[in-house]
Amino acid sequence: METGKPGPVQVVLVQKDQHSFELEEKALASILLQDHIRDLDVVVVSVAGAFRKGKSFFLDFMLRYLYFQKEGGRSNWLGDSEEPLTGFSWRGGSDPETTGIQIWSEVFTVEKPGGKKVAVVLMDTQGAFDSQSTVKDCATIFALSTMTSSVQIYNLSQNIQEDDLQQLQLFTEYGRLAMDEIFQKPFQTLMFLVRDWSFPYEYSYGLQGGMSFLDKRLQVKEHQHEEIQNVRNHIHSCFSNVTCFLLPHPGLQVATSPDFDGKLKDIASEFKEQLQTLIPFVLNPANLMEKEINGSKVTCRGLLEYFKAYIKIYQGEDLPHPKSMLQATAEANNLAAAASAKDIYYNNMEEVCGGEKPYLSPDILEEKHCEFRQLALDHFKKTKKMGGKDFSLRYQQELEEEINELYENFCKHNGSKNVFSTFRTPAVLFTGIVALYIASGLTGFVGLEVVAQLFNCMVGLLLIALLTWGYIRYSGQYRELGGAIDSGAAYVLEQATSHMGNSTQAAVREAVVGRPPADKKAQ
Ligand SMILES: Nc1nc2c(ncn2[C@@H]2O[C@H](COP(=O)(O)OP(=O)(O)OP(=O)(O)O)[C@@H](O)[C@H]2O)c(=O)[nH]1
Ligand SMILES: [Mg+2]
Numbered sequence: 001m002e003t004g005k006p007g008p009v010q011v012v013l014v015q016k017d018q019h020s021f022e023l024e025e026k027a028l029a030s031i032l033l034q035d036h037i038r039d040l041d042v043v044v045v046s047v048a049g050a051f052r053k054g055k056s057f058f059l060d061f062m063l064r065y066l067y068f069q070k071e072g073g074r075s076n077w078l079g080d081s082e083e084p085l086t087g088f089s090w091r092g093g094s095d096p097e098t099t100g101i102q103i104w105s106e107v108f109t110v111e112k113p114g115g116k117k118v119a120v121v122l123m124d125t126q127g128a129f130d131s132q133s134t135v136k137d138c139a140t141i142f143a144l145s146t147m148t149s150s151v152q153i154y155n156l157s158q159n160i161q162e163d164d165l166q167q168l169q170l171f172t173e174y175g176r177l178a179m180d181e182i183f184q185k186p187f188q189t190l191m192f193l194v195r196d197w198s199f200p201y202e203y204s205y206g207l208q209g210g211m212s213f214l215d216k217r218l219q220v221k222e223h224q225h226e227e228i229q230n231v232r233n234h235i236h237s238c239f240s241n242v243t244c245f246l247l248p249h250p251g252l253q254v255a256t257s258p259d260f261d262g263k264l265k266d267i268a269s270e271f272k273e274q275l276q277t278l279i280p281f282v283l284n285p286a287n288l289m290e291k292e293i294n295g296s297k298v299t300c301r302g303l304l305e306y307f308k309a310y311i312k313i314y315q316g317e318d319l320p321h322p323k324s325m326l327q328a329t330a331e332a333n334n335l336a337a338a339a340s341a342k343d344i345y346y347n348n349m350e351e352v353c354g355g356e357k358p359y360l361s362p363d364i365l366e367e368k369h370c371e372f373r374q375l376a377l378d379h380f381k382k383t384k385k386m387g388g389k390d391f392s393l394r395y396q397q398e399l400e401e402e403i404n405e406l407y408e409n410f411c412k413h414n415g416s417k418n419v420f421s422t423f424r425t426p427a428v429l430f431t432g433i434v435a436l437y438i439a440s441g442l443t444g445f446v447g448l449e450v451v452a453q454l455f456n457c458m459v460g461l462l463l464i465a466l467l468t469w470g471y472i473r474y475s476g477q478y479r480e481l482g483g484a485i486d487s488g489a490a491y492v493l494e495q496a497t498s499h500m501g502n503s504t505q506a507a508v509r510e511a512v513v514g515r516p517p518a519d520k521k522a523q
């Protein structure tokens with residue numbers, strides 16, 4: 001590439017089907033690590049915005065200007081009227097052209113007014129809101145280009161609409177989220193470039209008209225709705241310098257002709273006139289701000305490292321996923337409805353068997369659970385929610401699971417209030433001790449000394465277990481050991497009661513001979 005003709009280089013590759021991003025590290029390194037520029041502070045001029053709005057076309061005029069400056073000479077940088085426009089790939093038609101992020105392979109060196117040399121990189125980006133990209137894909141491209149550029153040109157068509165500002169807010173917030181430790185405004189220059197401006201009688205073409213138009217659009221007034229104020233404050237808090245330029249329509253030939261190849265003769269003179277103000281203004285060495293991150297200037301070599309770090313963040317799963325407005329709203333609706341339904345269930349159950357309430361029979365508890373669960377589900381179902389039935393079914397299932405979990409906790413809590421369950425372990429241990437003691441006495445009496453000794457040992461062990469259990473309950477220490485003693489006692493009790501239950505059943509069966517066994521529970 002260093003030897004061949006300069007051209008656009010893909011630096012961020014997008015797999016549209018898989019919605020994944022990859023950094024073409026080698027290609028980026030071969031541009032940014034060229035000997036003559038790698039240690040120069042870098043200025044990155046990027047153009048971003050919706051697809052099919054003439055972004056690449058505009059960048060190609062910037063290229064013309066930079067090559068003209070580099071070569072010196074000709075009187076008019078706009079060039080020959082018969083010369084087709086080349087550079088970043090642009091074309092007519094309704095389908096998207098640019099994908100991912102591309103930068104021009106040639107990095108220009110420009111001398112700033114103080115004599116300092118800076119490296120100028122031009123960046124073209126994939127148009128947002130095409131039919132294959134999700135909100136997250138568009139936000140990622142926009143955020144990456146904003147984070148790595150020092151001049152972000154937000155390319156808009158005809159006007160600055162509120163939804164343009166909202167998208168900008170969402171995308172820049174997505175960028176800000178990925179940058180840790182931001183002490184100042186995270187981004188530098190933002191230029192609203194309004195294409196096909198049709199109201200020059202209200203605000204004249206160019207920078208001056210643009211600035212007064214922008215002032216009006218970004219004004220924050222006290223009586224405005226909070227949502228409208230927030231968008232404006234957010235933009236001001238993200239960029240240290242915000243400008244606006246109103247560009248006229250380039251003429252029907254440019255907009256509608258399939259044979260138009262960028263020749264100046266086919267472009268409206270108004271448009272060309274304004275280009276001659278706009279491009280020298282954007283690329284004026286005095287206006288070219290070096291890329292700064294956290295207050296320190298970034299060199300070309302540094303930019304490569306930032307690219308690597310930022311792409312990793314967007315490839316990871318740490319960041320929240322920006323969603324479409326409807327999806328985000330529908331999720332919020334459903335979550336809120338589920339939360340208030342859960343509250344209904346919880347508060348009602350608390351009334352019945354909460355902290356201070358006495359022990360309740362498990363049957364009644366289950367009955368109440370079913371009643372309040374239905375109440376909560378009915379509340380969830382009748383709350384108006386966006387997103388449709390199928391969408392809310394997922395949240396309803398989650399709600400049901402959460403209610404079941406709550407019920408389990410209520411059951412445990414209720415069970416712990418049962419006096420018998422509190423004394424179950426010591427009662428079992430004590431019964432065991434008494435039984436073993438009697439057994440030891442009896443076996444000793446009939447002369448089975450060894451067996452009697454064995455029973456005595458077991459009595460000793462159970463006594464130790466009882467004392468340990470008492471100490472654990474009193475001190476709250478060694479709770480695992482306490483739990484083990486409890487479950488041991490529970491096991492013994494369960495075995496004993498099931499044996500007792502079986503033998504009772506057998507006795508009943510024997511008593512009622514001839515009749516089929518009754519279908520009764522053991523207890
Ligand atoms: N109406 C209008 N059309 C323009 C303007 N500038 C360029 N075009 C036309 O818009 C079409 C798209 O130009 P591109 O530069 O490829 O647009 P893009 O925004 O880069 O498109 P993607 O790469 O797909 O996002 C071409 O037919 C251009 O001739 C303009 O200012 N106004
Ligand atoms: Mg393009």
